[in-house]
Amino acid sequence: MKKIFSGLLLFSCVMFGSCIQNEPMNSECDIELAKITNENKEALVYSTTECQKEIASSDSVIVFRLPADFNNDNLLKEVSLEFAITKGATIFPQNGSIQDFSERKRVTYTVTSEDKQWSRNYYVQFIPVEPIETTLCFENFELEESNNPKYYNWFEVLDDGFVNYQWASGNPGYKISKSSAEISEYPTIPVTPAEFATVSGNAVKLETRETGAFGAMVNMRIAAGNLFIGTFDVSNALKDAMKATRFGKPFNKKPVRFEGYYQFVPGNRFQDKKGKEVVGRVDEPDLYSVFYKNTDENGNAVILKGDDILTHPNIVALARLRNHETVRHGLGEWHYFSIPYDYLNDMDKNTLDTYGYNLTVVFTSSIEGATFCGAPGSTLYVDEVKVIWE
Amino acid sequence: MKRIIYILPLLFASLIVKAQQTENATDFEKFLANKRSDRTERYEKWGPTREGDRGFIVRAGYVIGGTAPLPIPKEIRKINEFKPLGGVSIGVDGYKYFNTRWGLTGGLRFFYQGMHTGADVKNYNMAITMGEDVVEGRFTGTDITDTRMAGLTIPVMATYRVGARWNLNLGIYFSSWFYKDFEGSVFNGYLREGDPTGQKITISSENPAIYDFSENLNDWSYGVEFGVDFRATKHLNVFGLLDWGVRDVFQDDFETVAFKMFPIYATIGLAYYY
Numbered sequence: 001m002k003k004i005f006s007g008l009l010l011f012s013c014v015m016f017g018s019c020i021q022n023e024p025m026n027s028e029c030d031i032e033l034a035k036i037t038n039e040n041k042e043a044l045v046y047s048t049t050e051c052q053k054e055i056a057s058s059d060s061v062i063v064f065r066l067p068a069d070f071n072n073d074n075l076l077k078e079v080s081l082e083f084a085i086t087k088g089a090t091i092f093p094q095n096g097s098i099q100d101f102s103e104r105k106r107v108t109y110t111v112t113s114e115d116k117q118w119s120r121n122y123y124v125q126f127i128p129v130e131p132i133e134t135t136l137c138f139e140n141f142e143l144e145e146s147n148n149p150k151y152y153n154w155f156e157v158l159d160d161g162f163v164n165y166q167w168a169s170g171n172p173g174y175k176i177s178k179s180s181a182e183i184s185e186y187p188t189i190p191v192t193p194a195e196f197a198t199v200s201g202n203a204v205k206l207e208t209r210e211t212g213a214f215g216a217m218v219n220m221r222i223a224a225g226n227l228f229i230g231t232f233d234v235s236n237a238l239k240d241a242m243k244a245t246r247f248g249k250p251f252n253k254k255p256v257r258f259e260g261y262y263q264f265v266p267g268n269r270f271q272d273k274k275g276k277e278v279v280g281r282v283d284e285p286d287l288y289s290v291f292y293k294n295t296d297e298n299g300n301a302v303i304l305k306g307d308d309i310l311t312h313p314n315i316v317a318l319a320r321l322r323n324h325e326t327v328r329h330g331l332g333e334w335h336y337f338s339i340p341y342d343y344l345n346d347m348d349k350n351t352l353d354t355y356g357y358n359l360t361v362v363f364t365s366s367i368e369g370a371t372f373c374g375a376p377g378s379t380l381y382v383d384e385v386k387v388i389w390e
Numbered sequence: 391m392k393r394i395i396y397i398l399p400l401l402f403a404s405l406i407v408k409a410q411q412t413e414n415a416t417d418f419e420k421f422l423a424n425k426r427s428d429r430t431e432r433y434e435k436w437g438p439t440r441e442g443d444r445g446f447i448v449r450a451g452y453v454i455g456g457t458a459p460l461p462i463p464k465e466i467r468k469i470n471e472f473k474p475l476g477g478v479s480i481g482v483d484g485y486k487y488f489n490t491r492w493g494l495t496g497g498l499r500f501f502y503q504g505m506h507t508g509a510d511v512k513n514y515n516m517a518i519t520m521g522e523d524v525v526e527g528r529f530t531g532t533d534i535t536d537t538r539m540a541g542l543t544i545p546v547m548a549t550y551r552v553g554a555r556w557n558l559n560l561g562i563y564f565s566s567w568f569y570k571d572f573e574g575s576v577f578n579g580y581l582r583e584g585d586p587t588g589q590k591i592t593i594s595s596e597n598p599a600i601y602d603f604s605e606n607l608n609d610w611s612y613g614v615e616f617g618v619d620f621r622a623t624k625h626l627n628v629f630g631l632l633d634w635g636v637r638d639v640f641q642d643d644f645e646t647v648a649f650k651m652f653p654i655y656a657t658i659g660l661a662y663y664y
Contacts, residue, residue: 021464
């Protein structure tokens, strides 16, 4: 009896199997990797790790950072770039073609999918590396570029006018899990003086939010408000959220103090990853800054992520508002903090000068938000933060 | 299933008997006349069990099949698994013969049927909906779908007796579903949000994304029914039938599944001739 049954199954499989059509051509048109192929490429980047860059699917701007003291613009007149693109896709201008990137020219590359139905533009530029902004006032923000913009991105305008998107938040991940949320319901939002008594100008509000049914489905029931210097890799947000937060940007000064203003009020019900209430537990925010070496002993790039940002051996210095005693609760009054960086490892002056260290500043409304534990409603306001350096 | 094994030797034996008859015939005319009278006799013997060329049949069977897109769209790259979700069909047919060979059958059947299938897909349009929250885009990776439906079917078929003991039925049917679900999950791949240029969201097998399109299914269907009956004994009948739906199982305004899917289910079972 079983034999006949499996025979019938086999028959139906063959019947269905034989109907499989030829594989359709690819519709994707991404640049996955970009690298400089000039012979003198080392002269065109501040660090050898910069010669080759992996490009996230959501990025369409590719910036190669020149050495800080770069002054021979002629070298940029003939640069050849090679891109790894989606299989079957085509790129224009062609891979390896000589392009002029002098005078900060932005060159547009267009990738067209194998099936010719889709295309994407990428904008490539060479800009000298420069320290990130360390006077952090949260004045500059804009809605994301999208057909259906929902969340804000923060940026800093550097002295030379370059707009540096040094800030990132988990907002793009929240957009996936709760598409119905309004702009004002996102975990990280700006507040203006009209809405809230800020210290000066605009401030930022971080609130731990529930992610709804979607979040529960993948055991990510809450989204803590967060804002940090680094990038957020949304492609990993559902797969491995800890890997989605990529902390830090190159920095060439020795940080000594981390200071600013905050207000915090915890949410009522602290819950664990499964959504179960942890009775008696009061939520805490987390405010810290980490300074770490951005290469390993073999010269490969190191980026600290959610799972090792406070524990990685590359950490040189750390400043953190630590515990219940130091973090004051209650809204209405700004609390000032000023914490020295605690140096755990030696710092090398040469490495520092060549941007061999990364600096990050991290704020979150739930201290265990990265593991999806916290109290919905926990709210942290932050304003006028500064990293003081020598 | 054992019943199928049982009818195969029967069929074989009847062929041997026929062959022997042909060999022994000396007078061709006589042979034909005999054969005709034999046939009439046999048709009468295996005809309706009651007076008036009419009667009814109670059928019970095992349903196997699937809800499938036809032709299989190019987005489906490989079928990894397919398993009918144990179905049953129970019903009553009424029949009426107009002459020795032709008749009409109509009935009412209750059915429960379903399938489980797993496939590798590429650039497959899909949406995950949870209340008012939706993630929509193109998925490349592994998809698993379970669908089940229960309801009532009314078939109307022409019946033709190809042999004394063999009937073929062909007609149309109408089904109404009072229970239906269509759900599944995607994993081992990634979703491009919105369209193939949208941001890539990796979906791992540890955290699959679940979808449920049950509410987007239609309530009814219709199609073509084809059946074969074999009279094993005077009252006992072995049958097989195929219901081939020609209406998309999804509502017209549902666009997430970009291709039409049709219920195609076969029933194998036993019937009792009253």
